[in-house]
Structure formats: C-alpha cells, structure tokens
Amino acid sequence: MSGLYELMSSLLPFAWAEPMFMKRALIAVLLVAPACAAMGVMVVNFRMAFFSDAISHSAFTGVALGVLFGIDPLYTLIGFGVLVGLAIVSVRQRSTLSVDTVIGVFFSFAVALGIVIISARKSLTRDLQTYLYGDVLSVTGHEIIGMLILLIVCAAFLALFFNDLFLIGINERLAKAHGINVRFLEYAYALLLSLVVTVSIRVIGLLLVTAMLVVPAAAGRNLARSVRSMFWASIIIGLVSAVSGLISSFYFDSATGATIILCAAALFLMSQVWAAVRGQ
Amino acid sequence: MTAPGKSGGRPLAAITVTDLHVDLGGVAILEGVNVEVRHGEITALIGPNGAGKTTLLLAILGIVPYRGQIKFNGGQAQPRIGYVPQTLDFDRGMPATVMDFLCMGHQRRPLWISQAKGQKQRARDTLALTMADHLEKRRLGNLSGGELQRVLLARALMEGPDIILLDEPASAVDRSGEELFMKLIKKLNQEKKIAILMVSHDLTMVTRLARQVICLNRVVLSEGKTADVVNEKTLSACFGADKGILLHDHGWDGEVSCAYDEAGHEHASAKDGDAK
Numbered sequence: 001m002s003g004l005y006e007l008m009s010s011l012l013p014f015a016w017a018e019p020m021f022m023k024r025a026l027i028a029v030l031l032v033a034p035a036c037a038a039m040g041v042m043v044v045n046f047r048m049a050f051f052s053d054a055i056s057h058s059a060f061t062g063v064a065l066g067v068l069f070g071i072d073p074l075y076t077l078i079g080f081g082v083l084v085g086l087a088i089v090s091v092r093q094r095s096t097l098s099v100d101t102v103i104g105v106f107f108s109f110a111v112a113l114g115i116v117i118i119s120a121r122k123s124l125t126r127d128l129q130t131y132l133y134g135d136v137l138s139v140t141g142h143e144i145i146g147m148l149i150l151l152i153v154c155a156a157f158l159a160l161f162f163n164d165l166f167l168i169g170i171n172e173r174l175a176k177a178h179g180i181n182v183r184f185l186e187y188a189y190a191l192l193l194s195l196v197v198t199v200s201i202r203v204i205g206l207l208l209v210t211a212m213l214v215v216p217a218a219a220g221r222n223l224a225r226s227v228r229s230m231f232w233a234s235i236i237i238g239l240v241s242a243v244s245g246l247i248s249s250f251y252f253d254s255a256t257g258a259t260i261i262l263c264a265a266a267l268f269l270m271s272q273v274w275a276a277v278r279g280q
Numbered sequence: 281m282t283a284p285g286k287s288g289g290r291p292l293a294a295i296t297v298t299d300l301h302v303d304l305g306g307v308a309i310l311e312g313v314n315v316e317v318r319h320g321e322i323t324a325l326i327g328p329n330g331a332g333k334t335t336l337l338l339a340i341l342g343i344v345p346y347r348g349q350i351k352f353n354g355g356q357a358q359p360r361i362g363y364v365p366q367t368l369d370f371d372r373g374m375p376a377t378v379m380d381f382l383c384m385g386h387q388r389r390p391l392w393i394s395q396a397k398g399q400k401q402r403a404r405d406t407l408a409l410t411m412a413d414h415l416e417k418r419r420l421g422n423l424s425g426g427e428l429q430r431v432l433l434a435r436a437l438m439e440g441p442d443i444i445l446l447d448e449p450a451s452a453v454d455r456s457g458e459e460l461f462m463k464l465i466k467k468l469n470q471e472k473k474i475a476i477l478m479v480s481h482d483l484t485m486v487t488r489l490a491r492q493v494i495c496l497n498r499v500v501l502s503e504g505k506t507a508d509v510v511n512e513k514t515l516s517a518c519f520g521a522d523k524g525i526l527l528h529d530h531g532w533d534g535e536v537s538c539a540y541d542e543a544g545h546e547h548a549s550a551k552d553g554d555a556k
Binding site: 046159164166170173175176180221227228230231232 | 305338341343361363365368369370371373374375376377379380381383384385387388390391392393394395419420435
C-alpha cells in the first residue's frame with residue numbers, strides 16, 4: 001500500500017492530505033461511501049431505513065459481546081449485525097406482523113441487550129465511544145482491504161440482481177410470477193446490507209450510519225428522472241459528501257462521520273430546492 | 281406462442297385444474313376446484329370478496345402451495361404466462377420510468393448501466409400494442425389507473441404469453457380507461473388467440489368479454505357459457521340473494537348486460553354495441 005500512499009502524496013499536495021491517517025481515511029471513505037449510496041437506492045425506494053437503523057443499533061450489543069468475550073469488537077459487531085438482519089427477514093417471511101413491527105421488536109431487543117451488558121460492565125463505555133461516533137482517522141490497512149472487498153461484493157451483487165430487486169420492491173407477486181427467487185434475494189440483500197451498515201459504522205458511527213445510506217440516495221432521487229440516473233446521482237453525492245466532510249473535519253477539528261453527514265444533508269437541501277423549482 | 285388446437289369443435293385446454301385445494305394459515309381458501317381454461321377463449325372468474333379468485337390465479341402461477349393438479353396444454357408443453365396484478369402498491373415518488381419497469385426482469389444487464397437496446401425495442405412494440413407507446417418516458421408513479429393497467433398488460437405481453445391472467449383489471453380504472461382496456465383485451469384475444477383468465481367484479485366487463493364464466497366461492501358453484509352462468513339465479517347463489525343484482529337484456533346478439541353492486545346500487549352498464 002506504500003506505493004498508493006506515495007501516489008496520493010504526489011496527486012494531493014495539500015496540508016490535509018499529508019498525514020498518513022488522512023490518506024487512510026480518504027481511501028476508507030472513498031470505498032464506503034459508494035457502497036452505502038448504492039445500497040441506499042433500495043433503502044430509500046423501498047422504505048428500509050428502519051431496517052438499517054436496527055442493524056446499526058445492534059452494534060451496542062455486538063461491541064459489548066466482543067469486549068466481554070475478549071474478541072475484536074469489530075468482528076462481533078459485524079457478526080451480530082448480520083445475525084439481526086437475517087433474523088428480521090426470517091421472522092417477517094413467517095409472520096403476519098407488519099415489517100415495521102418485526103424490525104421494532106429486534107431493534108429494541110438488540111439495544112436493550114447491549115445496554116444491559118454495558119451497564120453491568122462500566123469499563124465497556126470507553127470502547128463503545130469509537131463505534132458511537134465512528135473513528136475513520138484510526139482505520140487500519142486491514143480494515144481498508146475489508147472495505148475494498150465489500151465494495152467489490154456490492155458491485156457484483158448489484159450487477160447480478162439490481163433489476164430483480166427493483167421488481168420485487170415494486171410488486172412481489174409480479175416478481176414471483178416472473179420466476180424470481182424472492183426469498184433468496186431478500187436474505188441475500190439483508191445480509192449484504194447488514195455487512196455494509198456494520199462495516200460503515202467504523203467510519204460514520206452507529207448513530208449516523210443510516211444517514212450515509214439514506215441522505216445521498218434521497219438527494220439522488222430528487223435529481224433523477226430514471227432508475228439509472230438515481231443510482232449514479234446517489235453515488236456521486238455520497239462521494240462528494242464523504243470527501244468534503246473528511247476535509248472539513250480536518251480543518252474544523254470535528255467528528256468526521258458527523259461532518260460527512262452534514263455535507264450530505266446540505267447537498268440534500270440543494271436537491272430539494274432543485275426538485276421544488278423543477279415542480280416535482 | 282402455441283397454436284391453439286381444437287377438440288370436438290372447442291379449442292384445447294390451456295389450463296386444466298383438477299381437485300385443487302389451497303389452505304392458507306389453516307383456513308381452506310379453495311376446496312376441490314375443477315376448472316378448465318381453453319386456448320383462444322376469454323374465461324371470467326367471478327365471485328364475492330374472499331371467494332378465492334386471486335388465490336386460484338396465484339396457484340396457477342405457482343406462487344401459493346396447493347394440493348391437486350394444474351396441467352398446462354394437456355401436460356404437453358410448459359406455457360408462457362403473462363400476469364397482470366390488480367394493483368401495484370409501490371412508492372409513487374420513485375423515479376422508475378415505464379421503460380425501466382418494462383426492462384426489469386427482462387434484461388440481465390443492470391439498469392444502472394443502461395437499458396438493453398433489444399429490450400427497449402421489444403418494450404416499445406408491446407407498448408404500441410396496448411396503445412401506451414406515448415408513456416415510455418413517463419414515471420411509473422405518475423400514470424393514471426388506466427395507463428398503469430395498459431403498461432402492466434404490455435409487460436405481460438412481453439413474455440410472449442400463451443396464457444394471460446388478469447386480476448381485477450378494471451378495479452382502479454375510470455370508465456373511459458375501462459372501455460379502452462376491454463377493447464384491447466378483446467383485440468388481443470381475437471388476433472393472437474391468447475387464452476385469458478380474468479378475475480372481475482365488473483359484470484359488465486364479464487358479459488362483454490368472456491365466452492366462459494366460472495362462478496367461485498371456495499368451490500366452483502357454476503361454470504359454463506356466459507349467458508348460462510350470468511343470470512339472477514346463479515348470481516344470487518354466488519353473491520347472496522340480498523346483494524342487489526340487476527340484469528337487463530339489451531338485445532345485443534343475445535348478450536346480457538348487467539349491473540351489480542354489493543351495496544345494492546346500480547353499476548354502469550354497457551352503453552354501446554362494442555360487444556357485437
């Protein structure tokens with residue numbers, strides 16, 4: 001990776017890009033932002049923000065379990081998040097309860113369990129801080145490789161199943177009548193979304209990670225006239241927010257994740273004005 | 281498309297349902313249903329709410345589990361089935377265009393790369409068939425009920441179907457949209473000889489379009505030619521004697537026009553001679 005860092009030094013001769021932690025942070029946000037925005041297109045169109053919130057808040061328990069059992073909290077956070085995501089889909093498919101109710105139950109369970117563990121072990125509070133607000137400046141080379149793999153998996157999954165997922169979102173029966181394996185795709189999408197959410201917590205923080213999925217996609221939707229334009233507009237807005245937020249946080253000495261979301265929110269407001277002017 | 285054959289003067293069966301049972305959540309929705317839909321014919325499925333009409337369509341589509349047998353084309357060939365759902369319950373603000381919608385599920389290339397040229401042409405051709413070619417670039421969420429039905433019909437036709445299943449095609453359509461939709465269905469049936477099974481509450485539509493009618497309420501109550509089934513006696517048995525069924529004979533080649541409303545109010549009846 002040292003060659004990449006040298007290349008960045010020559011391409012980005014700016015004060016903010018000099019420290020090694022900023023170079024790593026820049027690579028991290030450039031990998032996480034498009035994955036979040038691309039998955040966010042489905043989250044926004046099919047009203048899944050609450051699902052994403054449930055996964056991110058399960059991080060309370062994921063981190064607590066990791067520290068409790070002496071495992072790297074990053075792994076338990078991802079593992080527990082995926083488990084919660086798959087459990088929500090499984091119960092929803094077998095129950096007559098509304099999807100909001102099912103998510104609400106798992107959301108409450110995951111947060112409550114985490115709080116119980118943390119309150120019993122006060123020393124855990126310090127470990128949790130990193131995950132509450134995110135800490136992209138301390139991201140490691142290994143984590144960056146993990147983020148790169150996740151972005152490639154996301155791109156491959158959306159290349160294969162994007163159209164089918166969209167049809168399921170519009171009408172499940174129509175998709176089934178078309179021979180699409182709805183059950184498999186629901187599980188696969190929940191698994192991948194859980195991975196994207198939990199991996200992104202390291203960058204954005206569990207409190208705001210859903211915004212990284214929702215805000216760029218919502219802004220992209222305001223600007224778009226077709227599925228294709230929404231997809232690309234969301235990714236561009238996600239990337240612009242991530243880079244401008246990272247640079248701003250360097251100069252304002254603010255939390256990077258929150259600054260990225262503020263930049264995304266500013267772009268969303270502009271898109272909202274654009275949509276209003278266009279008469280949408 | 282399978283060319284419809286004939287047997288004893290009547291076309292061959294496109295769908296043969298034998299002793300079909302469907303239970304959902306421990307409740308029997310369909311019990312011992314036997315029906316036949318023939319090539320080149322429009323068959324209407326009527327019955328009160330909760331009678332299992334949509335469930336029968338879903339069983340034919342293989343979407344709900346069932347006991348019994350459903351055979352297509354006498355068990356000789358797998359059919360291509362086009363399906364038009366009653367409604368699309370989706371976020372109407374999403375920026376999917378009609379062309380996006382028609383390409384979904386028909387092309388492997390993801391829509392975020394582009395719409396495939398061949399699929400676009402196929403979609404345009406079917407939109408023209410359903411008089412919806414001007415809607416190509418419109419947002420799906422901005423379509424009226426009638427426009428959406430014609431787009432859904434175009435989507436069903438993209439499958440190159442032997443059979444089309446229509447679930448309450450006129451339920452969200454205004455009067456003029458319904459007229460146009462009926463003309464399209466009749467034209468498709470006459471020109472392409474597609475077998476059509478249509479769930480409908482609208483007995484005007486049923487009498488004007490269907491050659492055969494199946495009256496269903498968990499079991500098949502009556503099945504036969506439209507004029508034989510759509511009469512006060514059968515409909516009262518099917519919907520209940522207190523449901524305000526009004527029938528009038530307009531004398532159009534012996535076809536019956538009727539009005540039915542579960543609340544007992546008169547429904548619009550056929551006004552022109554399109555049924556001839």
